[in-house]
Amino acid sequence: MASVTLTVNGRTVSADVDPRTLLVQLLREHLHLTGTHVGCDTSQCGACVVHVNGRAVKSCTLLAVQADGAKVVTIEGLAANGKLHPMQEAFRENHGLQCGFCTPGMIMTAVELVNRKGNNLDEHTIREELEGNLCRCTGYHNIVKAIAAGAKAMR
Amino acid sequence: MKWTAIDDFGIVINPMIVEGQVHGGIAQGVGQALLEGAVYDKHGQLVTGSYMDYCMPRADNLPSFNVDYVVTKCPSNPLGIKGCGEAGAIAAPVAVVNAITNAVGHEDVPMPATPQAVWAAVQKSAKLRKAAE
Numbered sequence: 001m002a003s004v005t006l007t008v009n010g011r012t013v014s015a016d017v018d019p020r021t022l023l024v025q026l027l028r029e030h031l032h033l034t035g036t037h038v039g040c041d042t043s044q045c046g047a048c049v050v051h052v053n054g055r056a057v058k059s060c061t062l063l064a065v066q067a068d069g070a071k072v073v074t075i076e077g078l079a080a081n082g083k084l085h086p087m088q089e090a091f092r093e094n095h096g097l098q099c100g101f102c103t104p105g106m107i108m109t110a111v112e113l114v115n116r117k118g119n120n121l122d123e124h125t126i127r128e129e130l131e132g133n134l135c136r137c138t139g140y141h142n143i144v145k146a147i148a149a150g151a152k153a154m155r
Numbered sequence: 156m157k158w159t160a161i162d163d164f165g166i167v168i169n170p171m172i173v174e175g176q177v178h179g180g181i182a183q184g185v186g187q188a189l190l191e192g193a194v195y196d197k198h199g200q201l202v203t204g205s206y207m208d209y210c211m212p213r214a215d216n217l218p219s220f221n222v223d224y225v226v227t228k229c230p231s232n233p234l235g236i237k238g239c240g241e242a243g244a245i246a247a248p249v250a251v252v253n254a255i256t257n258a259v260g261h262e263d264v265p266m267p268a269t270p271q272a273v274w275a276a277v278q279k280s281a282k283l284r285k286a287a288e
Contacts, residue, residue, distance in 0.1 A: 044206035095171045098179060123219065130214035134206065139182030139243070140214040142175055 004068045008033070009077030015064070023067050024048045024059035027074060035075040035104050039134070046133030049105035050074045056112035058132070075104035078111065087111050087150035096146030098137035109133050110147040114154050121151045159221040160246065165229035165237035173239045174222045180243020181220055186212040187244070188251035192267045210267075260284075 005014040008031060015030050027033045027050065039047035041060055048059045051073040078085035087107050090096065097103040113121070113129050126144050135143060160177055167173050190210040194203045203209040228235035248266065256262045259276045261283060268276075 040206045042205050042207050044211075095175050098175060127214040127217075134211050134213070136183070136211070137179045138175060139178035139180070139220065140217055141178040141219050144214065144219065 002065050004064050006067050006069060007071045009073055017064050019063070019065055021064045022060055023050070023052075023057075023062040023064050023072070026064040026067075027059060027072075033074050033076050037101055037104055039101065039105075044132075044134065045102070046105040046109060047102050049108040049133070051108060051112060054112070054115065056109050073108075075108060078107065085111070086153035087114070087147070090150030090153055091143075091146045094142050094146035094149055096138065096142045102133060102135045106130070106133050106135070106143055106147075110150060111154075113147070114151045119151045119155045121148055123148070156218045157221065158218050159223070160243060161223045161225070162239070162242050162246075163225050163227050163237065164239045164242070166226060166235035167224065168234070168236065173224070176239045177222045177243040178220050180241060180245075181247045182212050182217055182243075184244040184247020185217060185251055186210075186267075188248040188266055188268060190216065190267050190269070192269075 001016045002019045003014065003016050004026070005012065007013075008027070013031060015026060017026060017030065024036055024038055027036050028038070036050055036059060037047035038060055039045035043058050043061045046058060049056050050059045051057070052059075052062065052067055052070050054071070078088060084092065085107075087110050091103060091107060096106070109130065109132070113126070117125065117129075123144055126147050127140070130140065130143070130147075158181065160181060162177070164173055190212055192203060193201065193209070196202050229237045252264060252266060252268060255264050255268050255273060255276070259273070260280045261276070263279060264276045265272050
């Protein structure tokens with residue numbers, strides 16, 4: 001067993017895990033933060049995206065032990081004081097989801113995109129940056145709209 | 156690229172949801188036309204069983220869509236509504252593949268029309284042109 005200590009959504013947590021445990025397994029199975037989804041297990045779909053030290057990372061690609069000492073934010077950590085994060089609100093407002101399975105990953109990717117590239121995002125940039133996030137329902141149209149609106153609202 | 160889709164969904168109760176369904180249908184149709192193929196080997200083993208091998212459309216494979224509709228009340232149910240979930244997926248592959256067959260000049264274009272398939276279709280056009288001369 002390996003011991004890991006990390007900060008998840010502002011809370012320090014420690015766990016003894018099998019060294020091969022993935023970060024997403026630690027989040028979902030040990031910490032019961034099931035908002036982070038597993039869509040493909042092969043790092044294609046992006047449903048498992050979380051922030052590790054501020055960077056968007058596919059948590060099915062990282063071992064839990066690699067996140068030792070890191071600051072992790074999941075979809076559960078975005079809303080504050082009972083209010084949705086502006087990006088979550090934009091997805092709701094713009095019908096940026098249908099079944100919702102890809103949504104946690106989409107939103108985590110989008111928030112990091114805004115942190116990296118600013119609040120004025122054109123359609124081309126958003127579509128290119130969503131390369132690692134798959135959606136089967138929406139055709140991406142309303143996701144792209146939601147991210148543009150959410151980016152402005154994050155100002 | 157500009158994509159416009161128009162259909163008749165009967166009485167539309169929530170336009171936002173209906174348009175969302177059409178967006179998704181179009182994306183699935185484009186995927187079927189250009190990217191998504193279920194491939195089996197000679198033993199019947201599916202070799203496109205994960206997203207490593209099966210190509211789903213990404214956001215940058217698609218444009219935004221311009222969706223509109225006319226309303227003809229459906230006479231066979233009390234709400235006057237019609238289905239909208241599959242509508243986009245019906246016309247989209249046809250539109251995309253028609254564009255390709257029109258460009259290459261013959262109809263021997265398989266789906267998904269991958270770059271390799273389109274290249275083969277273009278080679279065939281050249282052969283057909285030569286044979287006609």
